Every structure is written in C-alpha cells, then in structure tokens.
Amino acid sequence: MSNSHYIGGHWVEGEGADIISVYDPSLGQPFAELRAASTRQVDQAVAAARKALPEWKTSEPGERAYYLRGFADGLGRRRDALIELQMRNNGKPRHEAEVDIDDAVATFAYYADLADGLADQQNRAVSLAAAGFSSHSRLEAIGVVGLIVPWNFPLVTSAWKIAPALAAGCTVVLKPSEVTPLIEQTYGEIADELDLPAGVLNVVGGKADIGSALSAHRGLDKLSFTGSNAVGSRVMHSAAEHCRPVTLELGGKSAIIVFDDCNVDEAVEWIMAGICWNAGQMCSATSRLLIQNGIADALLPRLAEAMIRLSVGNPLNEEVDMGPLSSEAQWRKVGEYLSIGRNEHLKCLAGGTLEVGQGWFVAPTLYVDVPTESRLWVEEIFGPVLCVRRFDSEAEAISLANDSRFGLVATIASADLQRAQRVAEAMEVGHVWINSIQAVFVETSWGGNKGSGIGRELGPWGLAAYQAVKHVTRCLG
The missing domain is CATH 3.40.309.10 (Aldehyde Dehydrogenase; Chain A, domain 2)
Incomplete structure (x- = not known):
C-alpha cells in the first residue's frame, strides 16, 4: 500500500478507513491493494486546486498546450504497460485495450491543438445595435472542477475530462473508480515528470464516500460525472445545493x-x-x-x-x-x-x-x-x-x-x-x-438526451464545458 494519491504535487498515502482490493476479473482474485483517501484529503486536494487556479488560468494558452502534449507523450511512452494494466484490471482483450490507450493519447493531443488557438478567441468585438457602446467577449476558465469517472473505460473517460479542463485553464480534482484505481495514477506520474505546477492536477481515490465528499464540496466551481443514473441523480442534487454547473454522462438503452x-x-x-x-x-x-x-x-x-x-x-x-x-x-x-x-x-x-x-x-x-x-x-x-x-x-x-x-x-x-x-x-x-x-x-461530440445526461464532451463542445463566457461593455460617451 504505497503512496497512491496525488495532492498538491505530492504523492501521499491514503488516510481513509477503506482498504481497496484491485482485482483481476479473469481470475476473480486481487493482485493489489491500496488505502483509500479520507474526506480530509479531499479537502486538501480542493484547497491545492484553488491555490493553483489564479496562476494556471492566466497562463498562456501555449504553455497549457505544452503540458497537454507532454501528457500525450507520457501516455504514449507507457503504452505497453497501460495496455497490460487495462487487460488485467478490466479484463479487456488486447485489441480493445489498445484502442483505449490510443484514444487517451489522441484526446490530449487534440486539446493541445485547441489550446494553441485560444489566444485568438479572446477579446472578440461584438456588434451592437445600440450606438455609443462597444463590447467584446472573453472565454475564461470556469474554475476548480471535480471529475468523477467510472470503471468501464478508465484512463479514456478521465482523458476526455482532464484534457479540456486543463486546456481551458481549470484546475482539477479527479476521483477514479475504486474498481480501477491504478491506471489513473499515471496522470500524477506524468505531472511529476513535466513539473506541472503543484495543485493543477490532483488524484484522490476511494469508494462512494469520497465521491460524495467531492461532489458536495463547496470549493468546486463545476462537477463532471460519468456513471450510473442512480449516482448521477445524487451528484445533480449536490450541484443544485451549490447552484453550480454540472456535466452528467449517464446511462443508455440504445x-x-x-x-x-x-x-x-x-x-x-x-x-x-x-x-x-x-x-x-x-x-x-x-x-x-x-x-x-x-x-x-x-x-x-x-x-x-x-x-x-x-x-x-x-x-x-x-x-x-x-x-x-x-x-x-x-x-x-x-x-x-x-x-x-x-x-x-x-x-x-x-x-x-x-x-x-x-x-x-x-x-x-x-x-x-x-x-x-x-x-x-x-x-x-x-x-x-x-x-x-x-x-x-x-x-x-x-x-x-x-x-x-x-x-x-x-x-x-x-x-x-x-x-x-x-x-x-x-x-x-x-x-x-x-x-x-x-x-x-475526439473531434465529434459525446453525450445524450433525456435520461442519458446533461452536456457534451469531446470536440470543441468538450472545451466549452469548462469555459465561462464574459462580456466587457463600455460606454463610448
């Protein structure tokens, strides 16, 4: 049970009561275990993300693109090991595991390119019908975001959320599934290699209590959740209590x-x-x-x-x-x-x-x-x-x-x-x-209607989910 949570740029051992056993579903036997994070460590992760936010959200988009390409490269260098882990912990055949890893790499590369173009989208003039005023628009980071991801496509679903969030200038607290808690630790490893500013990316693992603590945390500005409708409903209730935006990617019966x-x-x-x-x-x-x-x-x-x-x-x-x-x-x-x-x-x-x-x-x-x-x-x-x-x-x-x-x-x-x-x-x-x-x-949108969720991921729509629109209007008189 080595240090398995990444908070404020440091690896720490979990302080929670739960010991999480990681299983090989082909054998029905555990092959690793880790101690879950505590709710206090969720507080620490959110505090680290808040501390990092002012500098990160005002950083040059090209700098954020540099880090995103670093994540793509880091995943690519680990491709064989990550494929083996997907096969062992998820039970995916090799051809499916390969698609997963390549998808995650492509996602970071895509949002690096979008980040490169963000500077050109700032301070765009808005045509007004009224005389005597000028106005322009800005796209700014929505703030600190909590990301809760499922076990069926680990690393992939988290890439769909982390990459656009970082590209937009948000800081992140990620909660992986307790079924597949190991593979997302890769993001902390790569963050260390890249010297990503401390607190920009935080990873805290645990069971439902940790997900609940994160979704209800008053220090978040947005929450993005992928999972079941039953849990998604509780996440939405938490978001409603704080009147903050939420993206939900839920179930289907297609x-x-x-x-x-x-x-x-x-x-x-x-x-x-x-x-x-x-x-x-x-x-x-x-x-x-x-x-x-x-x-x-x-x-x-x-x-x-x-x-x-x-x-x-x-x-x-x-x-x-x-x-x-x-x-x-x-x-x-x-x-x-x-x-x-x-x-x-x-x-x-x-x-x-x-x-x-x-x-x-x-x-x-x-x-x-x-x-x-x-x-x-x-x-x-x-x-x-x-x-x-x-x-x-x-x-x-x-x-x-x-x-x-x-x-x-x-x-x-x-x-x-x-x-x-x-x-x-x-x-x-x-x-x-x-x-x-x-x-x-990655260029197309992902998300559903009716009970399948709220909002869209991937493509430019995925980036927009982590951006706030601001208009600046002044009187010319």
Missing part, C-alpha cells in the same frame, strides 16, 4: 435498427460490436435490436451463431474476442437480469446463463420477441445481453427506438442512405452511426 435491404454479414458485425465490445459494459451499448421482418429470419440464426462462436475468456489468450465483466458486483447484476429473462419465459437463442467458475464471465446472450414492458427491454443491463423486436415500417422502427427514457446513441443499418439519414435525424439521441461500428472520434 437501439440498432436493421432494415431488410441490409447486408446480413455486415449487420451481424455491427450488432455484435455494439453489444459485445467491452463485454457490453458501455453506456452506448446498442442493447435493443429492431429488425425489419423481411430480414429477420435470415439474420437471427446467423447472429445467434456468431454469439455462440464468440471466444470468451482470459484476455491473455490472444484468441479471445471478449473478456470477463470487470467486477463481481456487475457479474451478479447481469445474472439477476438473466434470471428475470428465465422467469419471464423469454425466448433465448444464445447464452442466458452465467459462466460459473474462475473469473466473472458471461456468455453473449440473445433474447428475441422481448415485450416492451419487460425490464430487460427497458432497463440498462451493462452486459452482453441483446433484446430483439421486429418491425414492419420505418415509422414503427422510429417509434420503438425513441420509446425510452434514455437517449444516448443509435445505429442505423440500411443500403438506402437517404432513408438511413432520415431515420438518423428522427432519433432522439446525441450520436448516430450509419452502417458502422461505434467509431468515436
């Missing part, structure tokens, strides 16, 4: 719509990627398959076969396509939904049971003709469980897809690109893919 003019092999590829990537532990998982009647009888047997043939196992085996669920708690939660499926007598074409033995594995599961009132159709499962309904018309597909309290993403599969575009425009979501796997690019 649809993939397959029209009958689609190529069956391509459709199977897109469906599988949407539900089996990261063992289905994605807020963006397209876990509701809407399939047009004309292609259903040809596609469903092929899809079931693909699920049955998918290689599930320890990611150290290079032949593995899908690893385990990342925690025992998530494994048990998915098992509860599979029990619901059996109790509701849902027709199961693949999977449907937990893999009992070493590690937290579950086979990809395919339920067909699932009633719209079933909990499996309505609720986010966060595992490789796909529910299917058929449709006849385009209008019916749109209605079924939008009939959800979530609104994160959707995928449209059709050879008719005009129809695909028309349906994409009708989706009540934040991101739509057409004839594609879920390719996420």
Whole structure:
C-alpha cells in the first residue's frame, strides 16, 4: 500500500478507513491493494486546486498546450504497460485495450491543438445595435472542477475530462473508480515528470464516500460525472445545493435498427460490436435490436451463431474476442437480469446463463420477441445481453427506438442512405452511426438526451464545458 494519491504535487498515502482490493476479473482474485483517501484529503486536494487556479488560468494558452502534449507523450511512452494494466484490471482483450490507450493519447493531443488557438478567441468585438457602446467577449476558465469517472473505460473517460479542463485553464480534482484505481495514477506520474505546477492536477481515490465528499464540496466551481443514473441523480442534487454547473454522462438503452435491404454479414458485425465490445459494459451499448421482418429470419440464426462462436475468456489468450465483466458486483447484476429473462419465459437463442467458475464471465446472450414492458427491454443491463423486436415500417422502427427514457446513441443499418439519414435525424439521441461500428472520434461530440445526461464532451463542445463566457461593455460617451 504505497503512496497512491496525488495532492498538491505530492504523492501521499491514503488516510481513509477503506482498504481497496484491485482485482483481476479473469481470475476473480486481487493482485493489489491500496488505502483509500479520507474526506480530509479531499479537502486538501480542493484547497491545492484553488491555490493553483489564479496562476494556471492566466497562463498562456501555449504553455497549457505544452503540458497537454507532454501528457500525450507520457501516455504514449507507457503504452505497453497501460495496455497490460487495462487487460488485467478490466479484463479487456488486447485489441480493445489498445484502442483505449490510443484514444487517451489522441484526446490530449487534440486539446493541445485547441489550446494553441485560444489566444485568438479572446477579446472578440461584438456588434451592437445600440450606438455609443462597444463590447467584446472573453472565454475564461470556469474554475476548480471535480471529475468523477467510472470503471468501464478508465484512463479514456478521465482523458476526455482532464484534457479540456486543463486546456481551458481549470484546475482539477479527479476521483477514479475504486474498481480501477491504478491506471489513473499515471496522470500524477506524468505531472511529476513535466513539473506541472503543484495543485493543477490532483488524484484522490476511494469508494462512494469520497465521491460524495467531492461532489458536495463547496470549493468546486463545476462537477463532471460519468456513471450510473442512480449516482448521477445524487451528484445533480449536490450541484443544485451549490447552484453550480454540472456535466452528467449517464446511462443508455440504445437501439440498432436493421432494415431488410441490409447486408446480413455486415449487420451481424455491427450488432455484435455494439453489444459485445467491452463485454457490453458501455453506456452506448446498442442493447435493443429492431429488425425489419423481411430480414429477420435470415439474420437471427446467423447472429445467434456468431454469439455462440464468440471466444470468451482470459484476455491473455490472444484468441479471445471478449473478456470477463470487470467486477463481481456487475457479474451478479447481469445474472439477476438473466434470471428475470428465465422467469419471464423469454425466448433465448444464445447464452442466458452465467459462466460459473474462475473469473466473472458471461456468455453473449440473445433474447428475441422481448415485450416492451419487460425490464430487460427497458432497463440498462451493462452486459452482453441483446433484446430483439421486429418491425414492419420505418415509422414503427422510429417509434420503438425513441420509446425510452434514455437517449444516448443509435445505429442505423440500411443500403438506402437517404432513408438511413432520415431515420438518423428522427432519433432522439446525441450520436448516430450509419452502417458502422461505434467509431468515436475526439473531434465529434459525446453525450445524450433525456435520461442519458446533461452536456457534451469531446470536440470543441468538450472545451466549452469548462469555459465561462464574459462580456466587457463600455460606454463610448
């Protein structure tokens, strides 16, 4: 239990009561442990960030870009080690872990470029209809921000928040998930290497009490949270008590719509990627398959076969396509939904049971003709469980897809690109893919509508989330 929290430019040992065990989900066994931070250390981290804020927010944007490129380079130099850690602690197959690390590197590089252009956006004149006045606008750092990130995409989700926050001139207190507390420590290591000013970046780990202490802290100017709707609701309550802005990236129950003019092999590829990537532990998982009647009888047997043939196992085996669920708690939660499926007598074409033995594995599961009132159709499962309904018309597909309290993403599969575009425009979501796997690019926005959250990350929208707009108006008389 070495020093594992980074506060005010120093590594310190946790002072909390909890000992956090870090597990290899492929084995169901711990391989490391650390002592959680205390609420007093949360206070210290926020105080360090407040102390660092005045100098950091007024630093030259080019200087901030220098540090961001340093983070990109530092992650790149550690690429092999970080990939191994993602595989061991998250259970990700190597090809998925590689995408994660490369995504984090690209995020810091992208926001370094945006930071370089910030000076040109300052003091822009605003045209006024009234005579006798002049006005100009400024974009300034919103202040000290708390960042709470989940366990399903560690390092990636934190990069999506840290990079734009630092680019904007904010100082940061990051709280990683207790399931994956090790990989985000990399940011503190790189900060040390770069001589990042003390307090600009702070990392404090722990369980729910540390997240609650951070989200409720009166020393924050903004909070950004990615995680479940249940916790997101509590985070929003904390933000409301202080009347401060919050970004929430929450759950999803997304649809993939397959029209009958689609190529069956391509459709199977897109469906599988949407539900089996990261063992289905994605807020963006397209876990509701809407399939047009004309292609259903040809596609469903092929899809079931693909699920049955998918290689599930320890990611150290290079032949593995899908690893385990990342925690025992998530494994048990998915098992509860599979029990619901059996109790509701849902027709199961693949999977449907937990893999009992070493590690937290579950086979990809395919339920067909699932009633719209079933909990499996309505609720986010966060595992490789796909529910299917058929449709006849385009209008019916749109209605079924939008009939959800979530609104994160959707995928449209059709050879008719005009129809695909028309349906994409009708989706009540934040991101739509057409004839594609879920390719996420740092230049595009990320976030959802309805119960899937508030605000956007990535792209220029991610930077704007950490900027305050100020206008300066003077009388010319």
